[in-house]
Amino acid sequence: MADLPQRQTDIGPPHYMQFLPPVAQKNYGQWKYHEQLSGGSMVHVAESGDKLWTVRAASPRLISTDFIRGLTALADKYCGGHLRFTTRHNVEFLVSDESNLKPLMDELKQKNYMVGGIGDGISNIVHTQGWVHCHSAATDASGLVKVLMDEFADYFTGTKTLPARVRFAVACCTNMCGAVHCSDIAVVGIHRKPPTIVHEDVKRACEVPSTIGSCPTGAISPDPANKSVKIKEEKCMYCGNCYSVCPAMPISDPDNDGVAIVAGGKIGSLRSNPKFSKLVIPYLPNNTPKWPEVVAAFRTILTAYENGARKHERLGEWIDRVGWEKFFSLTGLPFTHQHIDDFTIARETYRTSAAFKW
Amino acid sequence: MSQKKYETPLLDELEKGPFPSFVTEIKTAAAKNDSANDLLGVLEQCYRERRTHWKHGGIVGVRGYGGGVIGRYSDVPNEYPGVAHFHTVRINQTSGFFYTSKALNDICDIWDKYGSGLTNLHGSTGDLVLLGTKTDALEAIFAETSSRGWDLGGSGSAMRTPSCCVGPGRCEWSMIDTLDITYALTQEFQDELHRPAFPYKFKIKTAGCGVDCIASVARADLSLIGTWKGDIQIDQAEVKNYAAKGMNIQGEIIDMCPTGCMSLNGGEIAIDNSNCSRCMHCIAKMTKALRPGKEHGATIMVGSKAPFVIGALLSHVIVPFMPLEPPYDNLKDLIRKMWEWWDEHGKNRERIGELIVRRGMREFLEFLELDPIPQMVFEPRRDPFYFWTEDELNK
Ligand code: HEM
Ligand code: HEM
Ligand code: SF4
Ligand code: SF4
Ligand code: SF4
Ligand code: SF4
Numbered sequence: 187m188a189d190l191p192q193r194q195t196d197i198g199p200p201h202y203m204q205f206l207p208p209v210a211q212k213n214y215g216q217w218k219y220h221e222q223l224s225g226g227s228m229v230h231v232a233e234s235g236d237k238l239w240t241v242r243a244a245s246p247r248l249i250s251t252d253f254i255r256g257l258t259a260l261a262d263k264y265c266g267g268h269l270r271f272t273t274r275h276n277v278e279f280l281v282s283d284e285s286n287l288k289p290l291m292d293e294l295k296q297k298n299y300m301v302g303g304i305g306d307g308i309s310n311i312v313h314t315q316g317w318v319h320c321h322s323a324a325t326d327a328s329g330l331v332k333v334l335m336d337e338f339a340d341y342f343t344g345t346k347t348l349p350a351r352v353r354f355a356v357a358c359c360t361n362m363c364g365a366v367h368c369s370d371i372a373v374v375g376i377h378r379k380p381p382t383i384v385h386e387d388v389k390r391a392c393e394v395p396s397t398i399g400s401c402p403t404g405a406i407s408p409d410p411a412n413k414s415v416k417i418k419e420e421k422c423m424y425c426g427n428c429y430s431v432c433p434a435m436p437i438s439d440p441d442n443d444g445v446a447i448v449a450g451g452k453i454g455s456l457r458s459n460p461k462f463s464k465l466v467i468p469y470l471p472n473n474t475p476k477w478p479e480v481v482a483a484f485r486t487i488l489t490a491y492e493n494g495a496r497k498h499e500r501l502g503e504w505i506d507r508v509g510w511e512k513f514f515s516l517t518g519l520p521f522t523h524q525h526i527d528d529f530t531i532a533r534e535t536y537r538t539s540a541a542f543k544w
Numbered sequence: 545m546s547q548k549k550y551e552t553p554l555l556d557e558l559e560k561g562p563f564p565s566f567v568t569e570i571k572t573a574a575a576k577n578d579s580a581n582d583l584l585g586v587l588e589q590c591y592r593e594r595r596t597h598w599k600h601g602g603i604v605g606v607r608g609y610g611g612g613v614i615g616r617y618s619d620v621p622n623e624y625p626g627v628a629h630f631h632t633v634r635i636n637q638t639s640g641f642f643y644t645s646k647a648l649n650d651i652c653d654i655w656d657k658y659g660s661g662l663t664n665l666h667g668s669t670g671d672l673v674l675l676g677t678k679t680d681a682l683e684a685i686f687a688e689t690s691s692r693g694w695d696l697g698g699s700g701s702a703m704r705t706p707s708c709c710v711g712p713g714r715c716e717w718s719m720i721d722t723l724d725i726t727y728a729l730t731q732e733f734q735d736e737l738h739r740p741a742f743p744y745k746f747k748i749k750t751a752g753c754g755v756d757c758i759a760s761v762a763r764a765d766l767s768l769i770g771t772w773k774g775d776i777q778i779d780q781a782e783v784k785n786y787a788a789k790g791m792n793i794q795g796e797i798i799d800m801c802p803t804g805c806m807s808l809n810g811g812e813i814a815i816d817n818s819n820c821s822r823c824m825h826c827i828a829k830m831t832k833a834l835r836p837g838k839e840h841g842a843t844i845m846v847g848s849k850a851p852f853v854i855g856a857l858l859s860h861v862i863v864p865f866m867p868l869e870p871p872y873d874n875l876k877d878l879i880r881k882m883w884e885w886w887d888e889h890g891k892n893r894e895r896i897g898e899l900i901v902r903r904g905m906r907e908f909l910e911f912l913e914l915d916p917i918p919q920m921v922f923e924p925r926r927d928p929f930y931f932w933t934e935d936e937l938n939k
Contacts, residue, residue, distance in 0.1 A: 190684055191691035195608055196734040200693045202639035202723045205647065206713055215712035215721065219831040230714050238714060248566040248675070250573040250580075251652035251661045258645035267645040270710070271665050273758055280714075300562055312668060317590035318566075318583070319616055319632065319675060321598040326590065328566040329558055336561030362850040363668055368762040368858075402852055402893060425852055430600040433619070440594035453762055455754035455769075456825040457802050460761045460858055474591045475554040498800055498829065529855055 207268040209238050209282045225344015226301035227291065239281040241290055244300040244310055244335065244342065247275040248318060248328050256297075264290040274310040274353075276303045302343035308352050309342065311335060312366075316358035316375070322426035323358040324375030324443040325472050330356045330480065334373075337481050338488070349495040349504075352488065353453075361425060368451035369463050370501040371487055373480060376469065377424035378442040380405070380417045387434030388414040397432040444471045447483050450502035461502045464510070466517075468524035483519075490516045511542055547578060550585040554592060573661035579676050580660045582626030586618060604631055604679050606686040610740045612696030613682060629678045630660070633685055634671035634697035636730065636737075639723035640710045641666065654688045668763075669747065670707030671697035695734075701893075702740035706730050708750040709757040716831060717824070718752025719770030719840040720868045725750050728872055729879070742883070743890030743899075753836070754824040760848075760859070765896050766879065767845040767859040768868075774837030775817045776826070782833035783813050797826050841867040844878065847897025857897045862912070864919040878912065885911045 203211060213232035220230040223239075230238045245253070257277055261269040264286040270278045281287050294301050303309040311334060314320070316327035334354060340346040355369040359377065366372040388397075389412075397415055398406045405421035406428060415432075426437045447470065451463030466487065470479045487501075494516065495504035505513045514521050527535045555567045570587070573580035586597050597619050604615040614632040621628035635651070651672070655661060660676030667673040677685065686696065697705035706729050709715070711722030729748060730737065736746075749760030750768040760767035787793055793813070798806045805819035806826065815826075817837070827834045844866055845859035868875060886896045889903060900908050909916060918924075 190687040193687040194690040196738060197690060197693065197695050198731045198734055199636040199638055199695060199727070202642055202727055205638055205642035205644050210713050215718065217714065217716035219716055230716070240714070244564055245665065246564045246566040246569060247664050248569055249663055249665060250569045251656050251663065252572050253569055254648055254652050254663065254665070258648050261645045269643055269645070271641040273709070275665065300564060314668065317587060317596045319598060319630070321596060321600055323596040329591070332558050332561070332563055332565060335563035339562045361852060367850055367856040368759065423852065433599050438595040443595065453756050453759045455756070455823045456828060457800055457823060462856055462858070472594045474594055475557045497796055
């Protein structure tokens with residue numbers, strides 16, 4: 187194609203400074219404090235007295251170019267063309283002129299954007315590709331995000347608040363793209379059976395050594411009789427890596443795939459150290475398109491937290507205070523063999539004290 | 545052109561409700577693009593059958609680069625030819641995800657021309673993800689984007705696209721220049737980003753303070769977290785304002801300080817700074833009254849990753865305090881040394897955090913010429929099974 191412009195390599199991203207609104211360039215690193223104005227707006231005040239207003243709105247992350255053009259049109263109209271995105275996929279309009287704040291919020295409302303995500307509530311959900319784009323997916327991410335955010339919309343907009351921030355995440359398989367392992371409540375897609383091996387196709391489509399090499403746990407070995415491979419089932423962690431290199435080993439299985447729910451993780455160092463999320467429900471089915479069991483489980487956990495936690499206490503901090511045995515009795519969630527760790531550093535989690543709650 | 549029309553009763557359910565709908569987004573793109581239309585069709589089939597219909601199928605990319613594009617193929621290409629190839633292009637985002645309308649509109653124009661019109665803003669690593677194109681469009685996309693100043697992000701066994709929190713661009717707590725550090729490291733390590741040569745992936749995330757809005761402690765091989773030395777700065781007049789506005793300072797702040805180093809006397813806050821662990825709780829809740837101490841730097845931590853293979857890891861402290869000023873040579877040197885050790889000893893698909901577990905902190909620290917200090921651990925070892933070097937025996 188002769189009409190293409192000259193490509194450049196190794197130039198890296200454009201310099202960030204040109205994208206900051208002038209007031210943020212001028213007061214770069216000189217911010218003094220901020221105040222939350224509503225569930226979806228806040229103002230940052232610089233040492234100089236200058237102010238920058240932010241209006242935050244939800245995005246489904248999987249968005250069309252038309253959606254983006256809708257955002258940029260609003261940014262042009264009210265923000266001198268300046269906008270940004272958050273780690274949790276929300277869009278932020280950066281308003282330098284206070285007189286634009288209300289008209290922007292009015293127009294967002296009128297166009298049915300969901301404004302919110304600031305403060306002690308539920309922000310947007312960190313999530314991954316799922317059935318939209320990934321071959322390992324044991325569930326869909328976008329659909330789960332949609333039904334959960336619809337259910338808990340009031341906690342996003344600020345109509346309702348919680349004792350502290352509650353952060354959700356969805357990962358569509360145990361590879362856990364996205365920080366599911368440190369979220370207040372999260373969904374993880376799980377496979378429950380190793381891949382099936384279609385021996386005739388392995389011969390044709392796969393290279394045996396690289397298939398064996400793809401397995402992170404060493405579960406795959408040669409099967410000379412079939413000119414194929416075999417899987418030592420008890421070593422398989424259902425990661426789907428072998429399927430990446432060998433399409434004759436599909437792992438998805440509608441009747442056994444589903445999701446697990448984990449809870450009690452956190453990232454920040456505030457008050458208590460960052461924590462992993464722990465298993466609370468080992469399996470729920472993929473009941474498409476609305477996953478009612480998953481939504482109900484989130485509701486149960488959130489309600490118990492809302493009733494029990496002290497102000498500023500994150501979900502995991504509340505559970506640490508009352509104890510996991512109490513968490514299971516308060517939520518009524520069943521405790522099973524799957525809940526007791528038998529992975530790498532399992533024994534650390536066994537109770538070595540006779541003091542506990544009934 | 546006449547487009548195939550798919551019935552999507554299951555997905556249609558996900559267009560209802562207040563949260564913006566990804567199904568609506570796919571339909572919007574589908575109105576203009578056959579690939580997006582076939583994505584709608586195959587996704588409905590996934591919802592119907594409750595399983596994925598994607599597969600891997602070989603590496604794709606652009607000339608001279610070993611990453612930045614994720615190859616993706618449909619396992620039902622005959623029914624949905626528009627997504628037979630449906631590759632992802634990772635565009636290196638800007639530091640802090642700041643954009644102008646013009647910059648985003650340019651990318652939209654390119655993507656409408658060469659791709660499905662669908663995107664992820666952003667992938668969880670941080671990249672601006674262009675979702676769904678064909679192999680033969682990749683060079684054109686790269687020429688169009690790179691000539692306008694954009695480059696690809698990382699994938700595979702390479703340094704992944706570094707990312708950071710909003711930092712000094714808009715946050716009063718940022719104690720390091722997260723935006724600049726991220727930009728500088730990305731530029732410094734372009735080769736490591738674009739040409740995978742490591743045992744496995746390497747992620748760098750920079751947070752301006754312990755609130756860690758970028759989740760660096762949980763999902764980066766190298767986590768840089770801003771912190772301070774010196775006394776927390778207190779504005780007692782603002783403390784009284786918070787009390788006047790109804791804050792229960794004793795209950796919400798003093799009693800929740802994890803180290804018990806705060807007290808409230810006659811409406812004034814006192815802090816025993818030598819016992820403060822710099823957790824950020826009090827500062828985050830009383831931003832007008834309390835500010836970090838004046839000497840700024842970063843705590844350097846390594847090794848977090850998701851559960852595969854040995855279990856999830858959080859990053860752990862290796863340098864408690866490193867001043868970070870441009871050109872960040874101290875940090876770049878440390879990173880290079882880390883990579884040298886990992887390159888030498890790491891097995892294929894072994895993250896650096898796993899290698900440290902396998903070969904031990906001692907070897908890692910000695911290689912980096914870092915002295916052991918108590919800040920590196922929660923507690924010392926509990927067992928008596930440790931080794932001595934000849935040097936130590938002869939001391
Ligand atoms: C064994 C572990 C893992 C494997 C095999 C794996 C595999 C993959 C694959 C195949 C994709 C491409 C999805 C697509 O088709 O676009 C992907 C995307 C992605 N992965 Fe992973 N992954 C693993 C772990 C992780 C972890 C731990 C994280 C983050 C904490 C992560 C974050 C991401 C992100 C952010 C994407 C991009 C798509 C998105 O943002 O949703 N991955 N991963
Ligand atoms: C053994 C562990 C892991 C494996 C096998 C793995 C594998 C993968 C693969 C195959 C991809 C997509 C394809 C590629 O870019 O090459 C991917 C993407 C990604 N992974 Fe991982 N991953 C692992 C752990 C992690 C961890 C621990 C994190 C973060 C804590 C993470 C974050 C990501 C992110 C953010 C992406 C997407 C990048 C983007 O959006 O541009 N991964 N991972
Ligand atoms: S979590 Fe699993 S299924 Fe989801 S994008 Fe990552 S690898 Fe794919
Ligand atoms: S699914 Fe993962 S653990 Fe299981 S055999 Fe395949 S590569 Fe190995
Ligand atoms: S990590 Fe700290 S400095 Fe960075 S945006 Fe969050 S609160 Fe601000
Ligand atoms: S930063 Fe944390 S440890 Fe330090 S005084 Fe404040 S609450 Fe206490």
